[in-house]
Amino acid sequence: MSENKDFLRSIVEEDLKSGKFNKITTRFPPEPNGFPHIGHAKSICINFGIAEDYKGHCNLRMDDTNPTTEDTKYVEALKDAVQWLGFNWEGNVRFTSDYFDQIHDYAIALIKMGKAYVDSTNEEEMREFRGTVTQAGKRSPFAERSIEENLELFEKMKKGEFKDGEHVLRAKIDMSAANMKMRDPLLYRIRHAHHFRAGNKWSIYPMYDFAHCLSDYIEGVSHSICTLEFENNRDIYNWVLDTLKLTPPRPYQHEFARLGINYTVMSKRKLLELVEGGQVSGWDDPRLPTIAGYKRRGYTAESIITFCEQIGIAKANSMVDVAQLEFCIRDDLNTKVPRVMCVLEPLKVTIVNYEGKEELDASYYPEDVPKEGSRKLPFSKEIYIERDDFIETPPKGYFRLTPEQPVRLKHAYIITCKEVIKDTEGKIIEIKAEYNLASKSGSDSSGIKVKSAIHWVEAKTAKEVEVRLYDRLFKEEAPEGIEDVNPDSLKVIKKALIEPAVINEKPDERFQFERQGYFYADPIDYTDETPVFNKTVGLKDSWGKKKKIPTQSAPKLKKEQIDGEVVAMSESEQALFDQYISLSISYEIANTLARDEKLSHFYKEAYDDFKVQMGDIQAPTSLANIVANEIARELKEKNELKCTPKQVSELAKMIDDKTISNKIAKQVFEEMLKSGDNPAQIVKAKGLIQISDPSEISPIIDEIIAKNPENVEKFKAGNTKLLGFFVGQVLKATGGKANPQVVNKLVAEKLK
RNA sequence: UGGGGUAUCGCCAAGCGGUAAGGCACUAGUUUUUGGUACUGGUAUUCGGGGGUUCGAAUCCCUCUACCCCAUCCA
Numbered sequence: 001m002s003e004n005k006d007f008l009r010s011i012v013e014e015d016l017k018s019g020k021f022n023k024i025t026t027r028f029p030p031e032p033n034g035f036p037h038i039g040h041a042k043s044i045c046i047n048f049g050i051a052e053d054y055k056g057h058c059n060l061r062m063d064d065t066n067p068t069t070e071d072t073k074y075v076e077a078l079k080d081a082v083q084w085l086g087f088n089w090e091g092n093v094r095f096t097s098d099y100f101d102q103i104h105d106y107a108i109a110l111i112k113m114g115k116a117y118v119d120s121t122n123e124e125e126m127r128e129f130r131g132t133v134t135q136a137g138k139r140s141p142f143a144e145r146s147i148e149e150n151l152e153l154f155e156k157m158k159k160g161e162f163k164d165g166e167h168v169l170r171a172k173i174d175m176s177a178a179n180m181k182m183r184d185p186l187l188y189r190i191r192h193a194h195h196f197r198a199g200n201k202w203s204i205y206p207m208y209d210f211a212h213c214l215s216d217y218i219e220g221v222s223h224s225i226c227t228l229e230f231e232n233n234r235d236i237y238n239w240v241l242d243t244l245k246l247t248p249p250r251p252y253q254h255e256f257a258r259l260g261i262n263y264t265v266m267s268k269r270k271l272l273e274l275v276e277g278g279q280v281s282g283w284d285d286p287r288l289p290t291i292a293g294y295k296r297r298g299y300t301a302e303s304i305i306t307f308c309e310q311i312g313i314a315k316a317n318s319m320v321d322v323a324q325l326e327f328c329i330r331d332d333l334n335t336k337v338p339r340v341m342c343v344l345e346p347l348k349v350t351i352v353n354y355e356g357k358e359e360l361d362a363s364y365y366p367e368d369v370p371k372e373g374s375r376k377l378p379f380s381k382e383i384y385i386e387r388d389d390f391i392e393t394p395p396k397g398y399f400r401l402t403p404e405q406p407v408r409l410k411h412a413y414i415i416t417c418k419e420v421i422k423d424t425e426g427k428i429i430e431i432k433a434e435y436n437l438a439s440k441s442g443s444d445s446s447g448i449k450v451k452s453a454i455h456w457v458e459a460k461t462a463k464e465v466e467v468r469l470y471d472r473l474f475k476e477e478a479p480e481g482i483e484d485v486n487p488d489s490l491k492v493i494k495k496a497l498i499e500p501a502v503i504n505e506k507p508d509e510r511f512q513f514e515r516q517g518y519f520y521a522d523p524i525d526y527t528d529e530t531p532v533f534n535k536t537v538g539l540k541d542s543w544g545k546k547k548k549i550p551t552q553s554a555p556k557l558k559k560e561q562i563d564g565e566v567v568a569m570s571e572s573e574q575a576l577f578d579q580y581i582s583l584s585i586s587y588e589i590a591n592t593l594a595r596d597e598k599l600s601h602f603y604k605e606a607y608d609d610f611k612v613q614m615g616d617i618q619a620p621t622s623l624a625n626i627v628a629n630e631i632a633r634e635l636k637e638k639n640e641l642k643c644t645p646k647q648v649s650e651l652a653k654m655i656d657d658k659t660i661s662n663k664i665a666k667q668v669f670e671e672m673l674k675s676g677d678n679p680a681q682i683v684k685a686k687g688l689i690q691i692s693d694p695s696e697i698s699p700i701i702d703e704i705i706a707k708n709p710e711n712v713e714k715f716k717a718g719n720t721k722l723l724g725f726f727v728g729q730v731l732k733a734t735g736g737k738a739n740p741q742v743v744n745k746l747v748a749e750k751l752k
Numbered sequence: 753u754g755g756g757g758u759a760u761c762g763c764c765a766a767g768c769g770g771u772a773a774g775g776c777a778c779u780a781g782u783u784u785u786u787g788g789u790a791c792u793g794g795u796a797u798u799c800g801g802g803g804g805u806u807c808g809a810a811u812c813c814c815u816c817u818a819c820c821c822c823a824u825c826c827a
Contacts, residue, residue, distance in 0.1 A: 004765085004766050004767080004773075004774080006765095006766095029827095030827095031826085031827050033826090033827080063827065065826095065827080066826065066827075068826095069826075069827090123824090123825065126825080127823070127824090130823055131823070132753090132754085132823060133753070133754050133755070133822075133823065134753050134754045134755095135754085135823095136754095137823085164825085165825065168825055177755085178754055178755040178756085179754095179755055179756070179822075180754090180755075180822050180823050181755095181756095181822065181823095183823080186824095186825055188825090189825040190825080191825080205825095207825075207826085207827090208826070208827045209827095212827085226827095228757070228758090228820080228821070229820090229821055229822085229827095230821090230827085231756055231757060231821070231822085232755080232756060232757095232821070232822050233822090233827095234756090235756090255757090257758085257820095262763085268827095310764080310765095310774095310775055310776075311764055311765080311775090311776095312764065312765050312766085312775090313765095314758090314764085314765070314766095315757070315758065316757095316758050316759065316764095316765090316820095317757090317758070317819075317820050317821090318763080318764060318765090319763075319764090320763065320764055320776090321762085321763045321764075321776065321777070323763080323776060323777060324763075324764070324775080324776045324777085325776095326776095327775085327776060327777090328776095330788090330789095331789095334788080334789060335789090339786075339788095366784085366785090366786070366788085366789075367784080367789095368784085368788095368789055368790060369789080397787090399787065400787090408785055409785095410785060410786075411785075412785095414785095441785065442785095444785090450785080451787090452785080452786085452787070453785040453786070454785095454786090455786080512786085512788085514786055514788085515786045515787080515788075516786090517788095539786075539787090539788050539789095540787090540788065540789095541787070541788090542787055542788090543787040544787085545787095546787085560801095561800070561801040561802080561816080561817055561818085562801090562816085562817065562818095563801075563802070563815090563816055563817075564815090564816050564817065565816090566815065566816075586804075586805095587803090587804090588803060588804045588805090588813090588814065588815095589804070589805080589813090589814090591803095591804095591814070591815090592804080592813070592814050592815090595814085596814095625804090625805055625806095625813095626805090628804085628805080628813065628814075629804080629805050629806095629812065629813045629814090630805090630812080630813085632812090632813055632814080633812065633813065636813090661807090662805085662806060662807085663769095663806080663807085666769090666806090666812095711771075714771080715771095719771070721770095721771060721797085722770095722771055723770095723807095723808085724770045724771075724807090724808055725770060725771050726770085727770065727807070727808070728769085728770030728771095728808080729770080731770080731807095732770085739807090740806085740807040740808075741807055742807095743807080744807050744808085745807090
């Protein structure tokens with residue numbers, strides 16, 4: 001595994017190390033209501049990948065709590081996707097619906113604890129009662145029902161005695177919670193619907209927030225990994241598991257950013273729209289980012305996994321460039337597939353000085369691909385080349401055939417254009433050319449230099465095939481909807497010409513059509529009468545790129561930042577601020593202290609002590625700095641502090657009387673936080689007295705300089721940033737005790 | 753607007769107080785019977801902005817800004 005692991009793996013490793021878990025269990029929990037796409041692939045790679053890496057296991061669980069949208073055909077597609085990617089789930093495929101009984105029992109338990117109630121307000125009213133993001137909600141009057149009544153009502157809900165929507169079961173949490181998700185979330189709703197697995201057994205179904213955490217718990221999941229939009233749901237996740245007081249261990253939820261790719265859409269809703277709207281031919285349309293689509297387009301599972309590894313895992317919403325995906329599939333196929341020749345837009349070439357026919361030996365693989373295999377290539381006086389491999393009046397830098405410029409026919413001879421034949425409209429319909437007998441591939445003695453070799457097929461033996469050229473489905477980088485669909489995303493060439501071996505010998509199902517791209521024999525429409533090939537991805541085309549007018553993008557200016565208003569200080573804050581300033585505390589520090597009640601309070605106590613010890617002569621700037629920086633951090637992270645204001649005052653005193661440096665003070669402070677000991681004790685116990693004597697520091701510097709000749713070199717060459725490196729090394733060597741100012745000075749002198 | 757997140761190159765992304773990793777894209781060159789591949793080099797004096805702490809800050813503190821998520825009986 002790479003040393004730079006993602007944040008999820010870091011969490012897993014910490015949990016393993018701390019003993020929070022000694023076995024890792026993850027799960028991939030899709031809802032079977034749509035076809036999996038590459039975003040699912042990312043999740044699959046994460047969940048199954050982490051399980052593999054840490055010798056745990058991963059479950060495949062269908063999160064089937066909504067009978068109205070889910071279907072077994074999606075279950076199959078999901079299973080297929082996981083398998084195709086090469087992962088194995090632990091045991092059988094799991095279903096949330098398998099746990100309905102248990103989940104129901106947990107609901108009863110909550111009711112009995114007085115933590116859940118049956119609410120009978122209608123949907124609209126419930127929405128009103130929920131409040132808004134800025135206003136607290138109010139609790140439904142039904143929340144006051146007795147436990148017995150709740151139990152009875154819930155039982156009746158289960159028995160199907162009510163209509164859809166008449167009642168719901170809700171958790172009793174907090175209608176004024178800042179997190180909207182915690183305003184008495186729904187646990188169960190009535191739904192008289194046929195469930196594709198549970199049949200008609202249930203007329204109530206658990207909501208995601210209730211079912212998911214419990215399913216994770218039931219399966220013994222340790223790390224419940226989901227996407228960012230569930231961050232707010234984590235509070236319910238924890239609430240349910242904690243409130244139920246389940247026997248440990250329990251799972252914990254962690255979120256990562258979902259995958260976005262430009263020029264495509266990833267939401268199930270939009271995908272469904274395309275499929276149902278007929279913009280594409282189905283869930284497996286090769287233009288779709290679905291697993292089925294990539295599969296049919298010719299992508300390999302390996303390439304998709306590599307892609308998922310390359311893009312990383314983080315928490316920042318991001319949009320990955322399709323070029324990255326395309327690189328992965330090209331890179332994978334490059335070393336795997338045979339090269340063959342196929343002419344998409346044929347232009348007839350008659351080689352006037354060639355008579356008869358022959359068969360040429362041609363390797364399927366170029367020199368740099370370590371694979372064996374070859375085929376026979378028929379050759380005669382009538383061939384076809386690609387239409388844009390000939391130009392009568394070529395632009396500068398054109399390497400292919402022109403009236404003046406000969407070209408090699410790949411694996412065959414060099415030809416020279418002798419005559420251009422056009423139809424009445426001026427369109428070129430044929431080239432008359434001459435070949436050079438001595439230029440035969442492999443035994444060229446002609447001495448002719450050509451700028452390039454082009455692909456071709458022999459006219460009589462070539463096979464007609466259908467080729468489907470796919471381009472990005474959307475013309476916009478961040479498409480909104482079907483109005484952004486690229487009208488040219490599919491181009492079908494009905495009569496492309498391919499060399500016969502591809503059809504007769506079928507050496508593979510994926511090919512590189514030389515100079516054009518990678519193609520895949522369509523697994524569904526391909527027949528011997530009409531072979532069909534899908535373009536997986538084009539080759540990189542630096543000529544095609546060059547031809548385009550380089551779009552001169554305006555030099556990017558830095559975005560101007562608007563500074564917002566700072567809230568004015570209250571009167572008391574202002575008074576404190578003024579007082580701090582009078583003690584020569586800097587503006588910023590005074591500002592920080594004055595505005596935070598906890599900090600100003602802490603500071604006051606510390607200063608009272610400081611004043612007693614040092615009198616009014618010493619300005620309390622060190623003290624104020626520590627409180628505004630260090631104490632502020634600690635107060636932010638934890639709510640409790642192990643060190644007292646008096647101790648901090650002592651620490652400041654030691655800095656002021658130069659007993660210790662700021663660097664040491666940080667170490668001491670860390671220790672104070674941990675042990676609660678007095679700073680003087682810590683300094684004494686650890687011998688943290690500052691070393692300022694140059695004669696003591698000097699030899700250490702010499703040693704470090706001797707150990708890092710390259711960096712000395714770089715420094716002397718002008719990389720002055722390395723001063724920090726050397727100072728850091730010296731400080732490290734002395735356990736932070738060396739006086740940094742002195743070290744800085746000495747290092748600078750020695751390196752001169 | 754309350755809460756929860758996130759900001760490091762054109763796109764991803766490491767980095768956790770001591771030299772700004774890596775991949776894609778871009779670019780220049782070498783090799784090449786694919787304008788492919790491979791190889792070699794070039795691409796952030798700077799980490800959303802501004803302050804502060806420190807000998808030293810992308811990393812710690814304060815503050816501002818921008819973007820994403822949350823008010824489905826969806827997941």
